[in-house]
Amino acid sequence: MRVKLQLVICNDEGHEETVTDVITLNKNNQRLEQLGLTLAEAKQLLSTLQRHLLQHQVATFLDTRSTCAACGALLKIKAHASRSFRTLFGTFTLDSPRLEHCDCTRHQTSSFRPLSALLPESVAPELLYMEAKWSSLVSYGMSLDALKDFPHSTALRGGAFHLLIESHPR
Ligand SMILES: [Zn+2]
Numbered sequence: 177m178r179v180k181l182q183l184v185i186c187n188d189e190g191h192e193e194t195v196t197d198v199i200t201l202n203k204n205n206q207r208l209e210q211l212g213l214t215l216a217e218a219k220q221l222l223s224t225l226q227r228h229l230l231q232h233q234v235a236t237f238l239d240t241r242s243t244c245a246a247c248g249a250l251l252k253i254k255a256h257a258s259r260s261f262r263t264l265f266g267t268f269t270l271d272s273p274r275l276e277h278c279d280c281t282r283h284q285t286s287s288f289r290p291l292s293a294l295l296p297e298s299v300a301p302e303l304l305y306m307e308a309k310w311s312s313l314v315s316y317g318m319s320l321d322a323l324k325d326f327p328h329s330t331a332l333r334g335g336a337f338h339l340l341i342e343s344h345p346r
Pocket of ligand 1: 244245246247248249278279280281
């Protein structure tokens with residue numbers, strides 16, 4: 177049995193705008209261990225879903241910032257660039273173009289990166305919260321191996337946990 181999961185993004189009126197294939201799973205159903213999602217499938221699903229969702233959200237945000245707020249003129253792209261964003265479900269590279277300000281208004285700089293307004297930090301607040309929370313668990317003896325089993329473990333900074341384990345010897 178093939179199971180195909182799609183991400184359907186709708187506009188505010190509920191009309192479908194984009195349909196993206198997220199993941200296709202080949203699932204058998206003859207044995208107990210074949211039922212439902214495996215941990216590996218769940219991790220892959222969350223990571224892929226997160227990537228598509230982030231790309232769509234960032235593209236939509238950049239679209240709203242691509243014109244001059246004063247006169248509506250399309251802003252020129254000065255340089256293409258990217259930046260990384262760490263989330264609970266992985267670290268992703270996002271487009272972050274540098275745009276030239278419009279001549280119609282005075283600005284302190286000649287160009288700006290619109291994405292900096294959305295991402296003042298490169299880490300999702302929820303990931304920071306979880307890292308702080310789990311750091312305290314590590315100090316009580318939870319091993320790094322156990323942490324690897326969680327769906328967002330790829331996002332966790334291994335180095336940070338090593339340091340914590342060293343500073344809290346069991
Ligand atoms: Zn303008």
